[in-house]
Amino acid sequence: AQKVTQAQTEISVVEKEDVTLDCVYETRDTTYYLFWYKQPPSGELVFLIRRNSFDEQNEISGRYSWNFQKSTSSFNFTITASQVVDSAVYFCALSGGPISSGSARQLTFGSGTQLTVLP
Amino acid sequence: ETGVTQTPRHLVMGMTNKKSLKCEQHLGHNAMYWYKQSAKKPLELMFVYSLEERVENNSVPSRFSPECPNSSHLFLHLHTLQPEDSALYLCASSQERGAGAFFGQGTRLTVV
Numbered sequence: 001a002q003k004v005t006q007a008q009t010e011i012s013v014v015e016k017e018d019v020t021l022d023c024v025y026e027t028r029d030t031t032y033y034l035f036w037y038k039q040p041p042s043g044e045l046v047f048l049i050r051r052n053s054f055d056e057q058n059e060i061s062g063r064y065s066w067n068f069q070k071s072t073s074s075f076n077f078t079i080t081a082s083q084v085v086d087s088a089v090y091f092c093a094l095s096g097g098p099i100s101s102g103s104a105r106q107l108t109f110g111s112g113t114q115l116t117v118l119p
Numbered sequence: 120e121t122g123v124t125q126t127p128r129h130l131v132m133g134m135t136n137k138k139s140l141k142c143e144q145h146l147g148h149n150a151m152y153w154y155k156q157s158a159k160k161p162l163e164l165m166f167v168y169s170l171e172e173r174v175e176n177n178s179v180p181s182r183f184s185p186e187c188p189n190s191s192h193l194f195l196h197l198h199t200l201q202p203e204d205s206a207l208y209l210c211a212s213s214q215e216r217g218a219g220a221f222f223g224q225g226t227r228l229t230v231v
Contacts (some may be wrong), residue, residue: 004161035219043207045222091162095219106152107220109162 002027004094005053006110013082021077021113023092029053032096034068034075039089044053051075053096083119089114125210125223133231134200140226142193142210149189151193153185156207164175168193200230 003026013019025034036048049059051068057065063080079086093107124142132138144151150169154162165179168187182204184196193210207227211220 033219037222042224043209043227044208044213044224047219047221050219106164106167107162111159111161 002029002032002096002108004057004092004108006090006092006108006113008113009111010114010116012116012118015082015084018078018080019082019117021079021090021092021115023075023077023110025073025075025092025094027096028095029096029100032094035093035095036066036075036077037091037093039091039112041088045091048077079115082115084117084119087115087117122221123191123210123212124126125208125226127226128224129229131229131231132197132200134202136200137196137198137204139197140208140210140228141194142195142223144191144193144210144221146212146214146221148212148214148221149190150213151187152211152213153189153193153195153210154209154222156209158206162209166195173229197228200228202230205229 005024006022008022011019031055034051035116038046038048049066051066056070058068065078067076075092077090089112091112092110095107126141130138150167152167153165155165156162165183168186182199186194187198195208205228207225209225210223213220
């Protein structure tokens with residue numbers, strides 16, 4: 001069974017502070033994919049990043065960066081110099097399984113972290 | 120035009136009503152999904168449709184009935200719902216294994 005844990009339910013920061021959102025996952029699959037999504041108040045889930053289990057290189061995209069550590073089964077997300085527009089719920093997700101299985105297409109989500117950036 | 124479009128955005132229905140949620144994807148993907156998002160709960164996968172198979176979450180009550188007439192359209196037919204079915208229903212699509220899903224804006228359903 002797969003599981004994604006986002007222990008931080010809510011985080012509040014002041015604008016321009018850096019903030020890290022934690023994600024810990026569990027899977028028995030040797031090949032799997034990790035994702036981060038952003039859900040603003042409008043409701044739509046916005047895809048931010050995908051990382052496969054064979055690529056542990058960290059990634060930076062503008063103010064966003066991701067730290068994938070297989071040894072600790074973590075895939076943390078850092079926002080640098082946060083802005084009010086970053087306020088949203090952020091979800092970490094996992095997909096994996098044999099190619100022949102429908103489970104390979106399914107995403108297991110964490111419970112989300114509500115980030116509030118105060119002006 | 121967004122990649123995944125859901126209608127309606129908001130729906131209020133009585134417990135004896137029958138309604139349908141519609142989802143359309145313009146991304147050329149070959150898999151579509153229904154997710155349910157309730158307050159304070161993780162997103163729950165309800166149904167998956169792909170060219171190869173339909174995977175159904177066995178815990179979904181029969182009052183929810185999916186329909187996928189083609190790879191671009193997905194429906195969720197609702198009948199005799201309960202107040203606890205009130206939630207945000209999200210449609211998503213994906214092209215390949217591990218590619219990640221792209222989501223619509225959701226339908227906010229309220230059952231009264």
